[in-house]
Amino acid sequence: MSEPDLRSAKRPDPDQPMVDVADYVLDYTIDSAEAYDTARHMLLDSLGTSMLAMRFPECVKHLGPVVPGATLPGGARVPGTSHELDPVQAAFAIGTQIRWLDFNDTWLAAEWGHPSDNLGAILAVADYLGRKAAREGGTPMTVRDVLTYAIKAHEIQGCYALRNSFNRIGQDHVILVRLASTAVATAMLGGGKEEIVTALSHSWIDNGSLRTYRHAPNTGPRKSWAAGDACRRAVTHAINAVYRGVVGYPSALTARTWGYYDVAFKGNAFQFERPFGSYVMENVLFKISFPAEFHAQTAVECAMKLHGAVAGRLDQVERVVIETQEAATRIIDKTGPLANYADRDHCIQYMVAVPLIFGRLTAEDYNDDVAADPRIDALRARTVVSEDPQFTRDYFDPGKRYIGNSVQVFFTDGTRTDKVSIDYPIGHRKRRGEGIPLLLEKFEEAIRGHLPAHRVKAILEATTDSARLDAMPIQDFLGLFTL
Numbered sequence: 001m002s003e004p005d006l007r008s009a010k011r012p013d014p015d016q017p018m019v020d021v022a023d024y025v026l027d028y029t030i031d032s033a034e035a036y037d038t039a040r041h042m043l044l045d046s047l048g049t050s051m052l053a054m055r056f057p058e059c060v061k062h063l064g065p066v067v068p069g070a071t072l073p074g075g076a077r078v079p080g081t082s083h084e085l086d087p088v089q090a091a092f093a094i095g096t097q098i099r100w101l102d103f104n105d106t107w108l109a110a111e112w113g114h115p116s117d118n119l120g121a122i123l124a125v126a127d128y129l130g131r132k133a134a135r136e137g138g139t140p141m142t143v144r145d146v147l148t149y150a151i152k153a154h155e156i157q158g159c160y161a162l163r164n165s166f167n168r169i170g171q172d173h174v175i176l177v178r179l180a181s182t183a184v185a186t187a188m189l190g191g192g193k194e195e196i197v198t199a200l201s202h203s204w205i206d207n208g209s210l211r212t213y214r215h216a217p218n219t220g221p222r223k224s225w226a227a228g229d230a231c232r233r234a235v236t237h238a239i240n241a242v243y244r245g246v247v248g249y250p251s252a253l254t255a256r257t258w259g260y261y262d263v264a265f266k267g268n269a270f271q272f273e274r275p276f277g278s279y280v281m282e283n284v285l286f287k288i289s290f291p292a293e294f295h296a297q298t299a300v301e302c303a304m305k306l307h308g309a310v311a312g313r314l315d316q317v318e319r320v321v322i323e324t325q326e327a328a329t330r331i332i333d334k335t336g337p338l339a340n341y342a343d344r345d346h347c348i349q350y351m352v353a354v355p356l357i358f359g360r361l362t363a364e365d366y367n368d369d370v371a372a373d374p375r376i377d378a379l380r381a382r383t384v385v386s387e388d389p390q391f392t393r394d395y396f397d398p399g400k401r402y403i404g405n406s407v408q409v410f411f412t413d414g415t416r417t418d419k420v421s422i423d424y425p426i427g428h429r430k431r432r433g434e435g436i437p438l439l440l441e442k443f444e445e446a447i448r449g450h451l452p453a454h455r456v457k458a459i460l461e462a463t464t465d466s467a468r469l470d471a472m473p474i475q476d477f478l479g480l481f482t483l
Contacts, residue, residue: 011250012250012251012254013250014197014201014248014250014251015201015250015251015252015253015254017253017270018196018197018200018201018204018252018253019193019197020276021156021179021183021196021200021276022183022193022196022197022200023193024152024155024156024276025152025156025183025184025186025187025196026187026192026193026196028152028276028277030148030151030152030278032151032277032278032281032282034278034282035151035278035281035282036144036147036151036470037466038281038282038284039147039150039151039154039281040147040466040469040470041286041436041439041440042105042116042150042154042281042284042286043119043143043146043147043150044439044440044443044463045104045105045116045286045439045442045443046098046104046105046116046119047079047443047447047481048442048443048444048445048446048447049097049098049101049103049104049446050079050080050094050097050098050481051079051080051446051447051449051450051451051481052101052103052291052363052446052449052450053096053097053098053100053101054080054081054097054450055363055449055450056100056101056363058221058341059096059097059100059224060081062092062093062096062225062228063078063081063083063093063096063097064081064083064085064093065083065085065089066089071083071084071085072084072085072086074131074132074135075087075090075128075131076090076091076123076124076125076127076128076131077090077127077478077479077481077482078090078093078094078097078482079094079097079123079478079481079482080097080450080451080481080482080483081093081482081483082482082483085124086128087124087125087127087128087235087239088124088232088235088236088239089232090124090127090128091120091121091124091125091181091185091228091231091232091234091235092120092225092228092229092231092232093120093124093228094119094120094123094124094228094231095117095119095120095121095177095225095227095228095229095230095231095232096120096224096225096227096228097120097228098116098117098119098120098227099114099117099224099225099226099227099228100224100225101224101291101363102224102287102291102292102293102345102346103287103291103363104116104117104287105284105285105286105287105427106284106285106286106287106294106427107154107157107158107161107280107284107285108285108294108295108327108395108401108403109158109161109162109163109396109401110161110162110163110164110165111160111161111164111165111166111167111173111176112161112167112173112294112295112327112331113157113158113161113173113174113176113177114173114177114227115153115154115157115158115180115280115281115284116150116154116284117174117177117227117228117230117231118150118153118154118157118177118180118181118184118231119150120181120227120228120231120232121181121182121184121185121231121232121234121235121238122146122149122150122153122181122184122185122188123146123474123478124231124235125185125188125189125235125238126141126145126146126149126188126474126475126478127474127475127478129141129188129189130473130474130475130478131475134473134475140473140474140475141188141473141474142470142471142472142473142474143469143470143471143472143474143477144470144471145474146474147470149184149187149188150281151278151281152180152183152184152276153180153181153183153184154180154280154281154284155276155277155278155279155280155281156176156179156180156183156184156276157176157177157179157180157280158279158280158284159272159273159274159276159279159280160176160179160270160272161173161176162272162273162274162398163270163271163272163273164270164271166208167211169264169265169266170210170211170212171207171208171209171210171211171264172208172209172210172211172213172214172226173211174208174209174226174227174229174230175207175208175209175230177227177230177231177234178203178206178230178231178233178234179200179203179204179234180234181230181231181234181235182199182200182202182203182233182234182237182238183196183199183200185199185234185235185237185238186199186237186238186241186242188238189238189239189242189243190242191238191241191242194248195241195242196241197248197250198241198246198247198248199237199238199240199241199242199248200237200252201248201249201250201252202237202240202241202246202248202249202252203233203234203237204252204253204260205249205252205260206233207260207263207264208264209226209229213226214331214346215331215346216334216336216343219339219340219342219343219346220339220340220342220343221340221341221342223342223346224342253269253270254269273398282429283401283429284429285401285403285425285427285428285429286426286427286435286439287427288425288426288427288435288438288439288442289301289425289426289427289438290351290361291345291361291362291363291366292345292351292361293331293332293345293346293348293351294403294425295324295325295327295328295331295332295348295403295405296324296328296332296348296351296352296405297403297405297425297427298403298404298405298422298423298424298425299322299324299328299348299351299352299405299406299407300351300352300355300361301405301422301425301426302352302405302406302407302420302421302422303351303352303353303354303355303356303407304355304359304360304361305420306356306407306409306417306418306420307355307356307357307358307359308359309409309417309418310356310357310409310417311356311357311358311359313411314356314357314375314378314379316411316412316413317379317382317409317410317411317412318382318410318411318412319382319383319384319409319410320349320352320353320356320379320382320383320384320407320408320409320410321383321384321386321407321408321409321410322348322349322352322383322384322385322386322405322406322407323385323386323387323388323391323405323406323421324348324385324386324387324388324391324404324405324406325387325388325391325392325395325403325404325405326387326392326395327392327395328348328385328405329385329386329387331346332346332347332348332351333348333349333385334346334347334348334349334350335349335380335381338350338371341366341367341368344366344371345366347380348385349379349380349383349385350366350371350376350380352379352383352407353375353376353379353380353383354370354376356379356409357373357375357376357379388404388406390404391404391405391423394423400423400424401424401428401429402423402424402428403423403424403425403428404421404422404423404424405421405422406419406420406421406422407419407420408420426438427439444456444460447459447481451481451483452483455480455481458480459480459481462477462480
């Protein structure tokens with residue numbers, strides 16, 4: 001095959017991956033009742049997690065306008081606040097709320113991520129458009145419409161993640177939040193295939209942020225607002241494509257020398273395991289019991305089971321042995337001092353030590369006052385982390401998608417606890433029956449902790465009947481969460 005003429009200015013056809021995303025967003029009909037049921041719970045869980053985040057001043061300070069006073073009456077609202085913002089900044093704020101505590105849903109494959117991060121863009125655009133339609137006598141989106149866009153955003157992000165590892169080239173997974181949010185936000189704003197492809201080309205041209213803020217020695221709270229930043233950028237691309245008619249870049253991925261593949265992806269094209277459908281939403285992982293990086297969820301469950309056997313013998317612990325998947329050894333196996341909240345909630349040794357000592361793991365357990373307890377670092381120093389190849393195989397098996405861990409504690413007198421091993425956490429699809437009632441309890445507790453009683457009553461009434469909830473105009477539903 002002859003080499004392309006790099007001097008030619010002739011525009012090529014758009015890259016197929018961008019066309020495929022546009023076709024899916026506009027043309028594919030979601031017909032999975034399971035996907036909609038899961039999406040409904042995902043929406044509630046994400047909003048509940050947002051309310052929990054309001055307890056943390058470091059989160060709250062990010063939620064207003066970029067410039068103090070630059071509000072937009074009638075614009076998009078930020079749940080749990082009185083802010084009314086333009087949809088770009090609202091997308092940042094909502095995405096930041098959802099992600100702040102590392103307590104929203106998760107997707108694990110070659111790439112990791114949190115598909116409900118996309119709700120930052122989806123809810124901001126939906127509320128903005130819904131309020132605008134209500135003022136102008138139009139037809140606003142319903143909650144059902146929003147669930148459809150959420151299913152598609154989950155699918156785009158998750159299907160890219162199955163075979164394409166951005167973390168191995170040093171880029172953060174929020175590149176896929178920006179991709180998925182750009183696609184659905186452009187459609188929500190009324191864009192057609194040309195506009196979606198244009199917006200997606202700009203998303204890829206942005207390249208990706210470095211994920212150094214998730215890893216030692218640089219772990220820090222940017223990881224808690226990085227998804228919000230991706231949502232903000234996505235809505236900007238959507239607005240530019242639909243309202244401003246910006247020019248697109250059809251070979252943003254494949255252009256020799258200057259495209260994403262050559263610049264950032266080692267010259268490789270993306271690989272795909274399956275066509276877009278509703279697989280990701282149906283199989284998404286919920287964080288129900290613990291605000292912890294998901295690769296450690298079952299390790300925390302194991303530690304909780306061992307608390308009674310260990311808490312009274314902490315001074316006799318010789319070593320704590322954690323066996324985990326390969327991904328966890330790369331992401332959350334940390335030794336030495338932990339600098340901040342974000343450092344601790346990405347350290348498997350810390351996340352196991354706290355429940356062994358206290359029999360709990362809450363968001364507050366990552367704060368400085370709890371971390372100052374010398375028993376935590378003493379246990380961390382005696383903890384050994386290694387890969388169990390079977391956990392890794394089950395992690396990548398598309399029929400399992402397990403996230404296994406085992407924990408065992410050895411004492412100085414030669415005795416030991418049982419080895420507790422759990423293949424998949426309570427938020428896994430295989431434990432939906434057990435998990436969903438607890439997810440709803442998590443949601444109710446979260447909204448009761450931040451919203452006034454009359455709002456809580458109205459929210460619970462609206463969410464008890466799924467048909468009624470689906471039919472609600474989205475701006476009416478989100479209005480229940482505002483102050």
